[in-house]
Amino acid sequence: MFRKFLALSITAASLAGLSACSAPERMSVSGSTTVLPAVSRAAEQFTADTGQLITVNAGGSGSGFNQLAEGQTDIGMMSRDITEGERAQFPNFTFMPIAIGRDAVVPVVSSEIYDAGVTQLSLSDIAKIYRGESDNWAEFGGPDKAIFVIDKESSSGTRQTFMDIVMGSSKADAPGADLVIGSNNEEQTAMTQSDAAIGMLSIAWLNDDVKGLSVELANGEIVTPTLMNVQNGRFPIVRDLNIVVRNDISAPAQSFVDYLLSAEGQVFVEQSGYIKIK
């Protein structure tokens, strides 16, 4: 997390230094850490192609929307839809979410738990764990260990998508939670440091230490978390990765949006581990 943050801020600082002495105005994009990898890769190429300088900042979906609404950024990144409440706070503007890719939110467990045999859970089992009704891996065929439940901050798009499908409401409380973290990077670290944790991660963030579980649907069908199952719509916890713009979008920002949606821009969505939109 910090390495990326550092790299970004160094980029930002050097861009700021550049823009101070040369002409083109810097453009900024900020918000969801889920959408960020694809956008920052595309931004790099876009800058190389056109000379337009772009700063990409992390901050979460909620903060991405607020910054856009308050005019602090040109484009917001959100890994969820804009809520009615958010729209209502800024009645003077209209906001348009534009999907640039698709993502799945995967329930993940520590590799120790996965290796001990817990490789799939039903949606209702996961809900029980997050409600605090089940608190031991032995109940699901794992070792006799307390379940360490990792939740995310309530404004996180990852959490809202996950809670919507698993608990039935994107705003659901998780009384079973033991730790709350902010970004995907933090979650990945916390998962790696623990040996009995369950959490939620965007599919692009899975690795050897953080294993994605197969999900058992209500009809008994078991779906593995693969890109193919996300693409064909079988995996249940999916969402659009959005960028959000305001109705008074600037011309350079519009051209970057067009670039993201072009075949060239969509390559970066795939490179980041997500599904392209077209």
Add this chain to the structure above:
Amino acid sequence: MTTAALNTISQSALKNRPRDGIRTFARVSAFGTSAIIILILATLFLQSGPAIFTASDSLFTARWNPAEGVYGIVPMVFGSLFVMVIAMSLALPIGLLAAMAISQMRHQGLRRLTKSALEILAGIPSIVYGLIGVAYVSIWVAGAFDLQSGRIILTAGLILAVMILPTFLSLSEDAISSVPRAYQENGAALGLYPYETQRAIILPAAAPGISSAALLALGRALGETMAVMLVIGSLDRLPRPLFNPLSSGQTITSKLGREIGESAFGSTHFSVLVLMSLILVTLTIALTIAARHIVKPGSPS
């Protein structure tokens, strides 16, 4: 040069010096500083108004869910106090004993070295402590107590203790050193053991300085955001059981740090966050006033 010539020079220098200008500037500065404090308090009061009116039914509960309009601030207030108590109860005894030891050092070079090391320690940015906390301390704590995660209240308290230690130590050492050496010599002349001299003469004489050092440390402990935010685990819930330092938690500052960017200006959510900072400021002011009344500057008896 003759005295008369000197007088002429100094008189002309006095005439040319813009004394009134400086005086006015000094007064404006003084009033300006006080005005800033009043302005901050007024802003906090005004902005926290909506919270008191629209969120009053959930405000003093232990459940936090802004999306559903539930704003219980009890876990954050409790977390702030809990972390502060842990940090102070570690830093005060260690700091005080270390300050006494340093003030007794006969070797001036060694003493200067220790003091300057402390001052450097006090100047390290808090994010650095936070990084060390996340990368090392939280893992050590998790290992030591066999926990799934070291992002807990205790880790935050430990990091904070290290952060406030140099400030407290350095200032209380100044207070102890400024007690006239004659006091100590009188103690020895009366046949007191060194520790008796320290306890009965030096410490009471330095008490006002030590307590103001403790207050500064307290202020930093309550207000510290970055380092605490990274290691405390952000759980908006009271620990179970209540005084379990091995549970994740949330302080007022870490809550503000995490969520101020997510809340729109003017919303109830924003207003509740402001209310929490008002509580923090009030707490600090109350502690300052209380400490002034408890410890009256006295002379050694």
